[in-house]
Amino acid sequence: MATAREVVFAGTDGGALTDIGAYEAAGGFQALAKARAMAPDDVIEELNASQLRGRGGAFFPTGRKWSFVPKPEQLAKPHYLVVNADESEPGTFKDREIMQRVPFRFLEGCLIAAHAIQSMHVFVYIRGEYEQEFEVLRDSLEAMRAKRLLGDVTIVIHRGAGAYICGEETALLESLEGRRGQPRTKPPFPAIAGLYAAPTAVNNVESITTATSVLELGGEAYAKLGVENSTGTRVFSLSGNVVNGGNYELPHGFPLKELIFDVGGGIAGGRTLKAVIPGGSSTVVLTAEEVERATLDFDSLTSLGTAIGSAAVIAIDDRCCMVQLGIRVSQFYEHESCGKCTPCRVGTRWLTQVLQKIEDGRGAQADLDLLLDVCDRILGKCLCPLGDSDAIAVASYVDKFRDEFQAHIDHGGCPLGGSSSLEGILAPVATHAHAGHGHDEPDHAEHEAVHA
Numbered sequence: 001m002a003t004a005r006e007v008v009f010a011g012t013d014g015g016a017l018t019d020i021g022a023y024e025a026a027g028g029f030q031a032l033a034k035a036r037a038m039a040p041d042d043v044i045e046e047l048n049a050s051q052l053r054g055r056g057g058a059f060f061p062t063g064r065k066w067s068f069v070p071k072p073e074q075l076a077k078p079h080y081l082v083v084n085a086d087e088s089e090p091g092t093f094k095d096r097e098i099m100q101r102v103p104f105r106f107l108e109g110c111l112i113a114a115h116a117i118q119s120m121h122v123f124v125y126i127r128g129e130y131e132q133e134f135e136v137l138r139d140s141l142e143a144m145r146a147k148r149l150l151g152d153v154t155i156v157i158h159r160g161a162g163a164y165i166c167g168e169e170t171a172l173l174e175s176l177e178g179r180r181g182q183p184r185t186k187p188p189f190p191a192i193a194g195l196y197a198a199p200t201a202v203n204n205v206e207s208i209t210t211a212t213s214v215l216e217l218g219g220e221a222y223a224k225l226g227v228e229n230s231t232g233t234r235v236f237s238l239s240g241n242v243v244n245g246g247n248y249e250l251p252h253g254f255p256l257k258e259l260i261f262d263v264g265g266g267i268a269g270g271r272t273l274k275a276v277i278p279g280g281s282s283t284v285v286l287t288a289e290e291v292e293r294a295t296l297d298f299d300s301l302t303s304l305g306t307a308i309g310s311a312a313v314i315a316i317d318d319r320c321c322m323v324q325l326g327i328r329v330s331q332f333y334e335h336e337s338c339g340k341c342t343p344c345r346v347g348t349r350w351l352t353q354v355l356q357k358i359e360d361g362r363g364a365q366a367d368l369d370l371l372l373d374v375c376d377r378i379l380g381k382c383l384c385p386l387g388d389s390d391a392i393a394v395a396s397y398v399d400k401f402r403d404e405f406q407a408h409i410d411h412g413g414c415p416l417g418g419s420s421s422l423e424g425i426l427a428p429v430a431t432h433a434h435a436g437h438g439h440d441e442p443d444h445a446e447h448e449a450v451h452a
Contacts, residue, residue: 005225006249007213007233008206009102016101018136020143023104029149031215035112036151043116047211049219051231056084056204057280057310059298062211068191069117069199077198079119082190083110084172085126085133085205088164090281090332091312094235095205097247099126099133102209103140107155109208112215114153117201122155125172128162164336168384169202171338182338183384206235226252230297230308238264240315241271241421256286256294260315271317275400279309281329282389284396285316306396321420322401323408326394327355328427333390335429344387347378351394358405361413368405371398 011017011026023029035043047063054060069079087095098106110122126134137157144150163181166172170184173195194200210232214222223231230252236259239245243265250259256276260266267273273288278296284306286294294300301308316325334348354371357363375391382388398405407415414420 005233005251007217007222007225008098008105008209008235009249010213012101017105018101018103018140020104020140020147027216028104029108031212032108032111032149035115035215040116040118043112043215046219047116047214050214050222051229052207052210052214052222053230053298054204055206055210055234055311057089057282057307059308062203062207065191065203066113066116066201068189069201070192072118075192075199078121078196079117080195080198080200081110081114081117081119081122082169082173082176082195082200082202083122083124083205083208084167084169084202085124085130086160086167086172087127087130087205088167088336089310089312090329091239091277091314092237092280092310093239094237094247094311096127096130096133098205098209098235099130100136103136104144105212106205106209107137107140107144109210109212110155111150111153112211113201113203113208117199119201120152120154122153123176123195124155124157125166125176126157126159128160134159163338164332165338165384165386168386171384172202173200180338182340185383227295227297227299229299234296234308234311236296237310237312238315239312240277241268241317241320242266242315243268250296252297253300254296256291256296256313259296259313260291264315267315267317269317271319273315274318274320275316275322277312277314277316277393279307280312281314281332281393282385283307283309284392285400287400317421319416319419319421321359321414321416321422322397322404323355323359323414324420324422326397327352327359328422328425329393330355330390331427331429333386335427337386341381341383341387343378343381344383344390347374347387348390350374351378351390355394358408359414361408361411363409365409368398368402368409371395 017023044063044066052062054062085095114122141155160166166175166181168183169190171181175181190200190202225232233249233251235247235249237247248263276286276291278286278301290304294304298308330352334352337344337348339345351374354367358367372395375395378387378391
């Protein structure tokens with residue numbers, strides 16, 4: 001693994017580069033000038049040489065994604081770049097810091113990407129709750145316009161309305177077009193028929209920002225950072241039961257245990273580490289024993305049956321009830337389901353209710369099997385990964401901590417007796433008085449739907 005260095009936050013010295021003069025003094029916009037002097041295909045080749053993979057969760061090679069967009073002479077329609085800044089994955093808060101601290105590097109990356117796919121239209125779809133980040137981007141964009149850095153490219157910052165589903169690329173495009181944010185059936189894929197049925201590249205904020213650094217360093221030099229199959233650095237969002245939570249830019253391949261205990265200062269209150277969610281709430285949980293041998297890269301985490309996801313690392317201490325954690329996670333996905341497909345709409349509700357039944361001491365032995373059966377009926381049967389995310393997370397909690405689930409059934413309730421670190425902490429959805437979201441059994445009609 002190459003030595004640690006900042007790439008995304010380079011030149012900030014722990015602060016922010018929100019003054020355009022300071023950014024230029026730090027070498028800003030040199031990568032843009034370099035890119036514009038290159039043919040679009042050569043820019044894409046530079047990205048391919050860097051082996052940069054998407055930072056939004058899918059980890060798909062960025063250069064290859066751009067290469068899928070047909071040339072204007074191949075498809076005579078406007079070409080679009082859409083940046084997904086609708087950061088909503090529980091535990092993930094890196095993109096907001098990128099937009100706050102290095103807005104010009106991000107916007108420079110937008111212009112580089114636009115040049116690579118031969119687009120003159122860029123849309124940044126930003127999470128509606130990100131008020132300060134929106135203002136920073138807006139002011140930075142105005143400063144760039146004043147210096148005539150945009151060329152023929154138009155950049156529009158579009159504010160979302162707080163829907164998690166709009167983080168899914170096709171639901172985002174639907175929302176951007178003014179419709180309800182729901183996933184599209186694929187194919188066709190956005191590269192061919194995306195925004196306004198035209199060729200579109202959809203990328204994450206960190207991916208676009210890193211593209212600037214790739215052009216600055218050169219693709220081959222960037223590929224020397226990190227490890228094989230996971231080049232470069234990553235901004236890891238560390239949260240949960242740790243002393244020093246926050247965003248930390250580290251090279252891929254960094255030991256997970258060192259992130260938690262050295263960088264993060266260890267488990268708060270001197271407690272014992274119980275588990276870690278390594279890539280946001282939708283990834284398979286790791287036990288404390290698995291954390292000992294995990295490194296933060298694609299190959300290591302895949303070998304442990306999980307994923308690097310959005311690089312949101314959530315530390316869980318020994319006070320946490322895993323059934324309660326499952327309820328909180330499932331409540332989130334149930335609430336955020338768009339309802340378009342039955343396995344997700346009905347299945348997520350079932351998972352929440354069966355988990356709540358077990359937590360309340362009303363669970364029977366058959367409910368553990370039912371829980372996993374519902375997970376199986378969701379996985380791979382939804383239009384987008386939202387339903388799968390709930391099923392993957394819940395199934396991993398049962399798989400890795402089955403004894404704890406069994407104890408709930410054997411003891412008629414939570415064996416922690418009200419001392420869980422999640423006790424009394426409600427998921428946002430639980431604060432709303434939604435009809436039909438209590439502890440009642442699922443109705444007969446939905447019972448048949450999920451088992452159909």
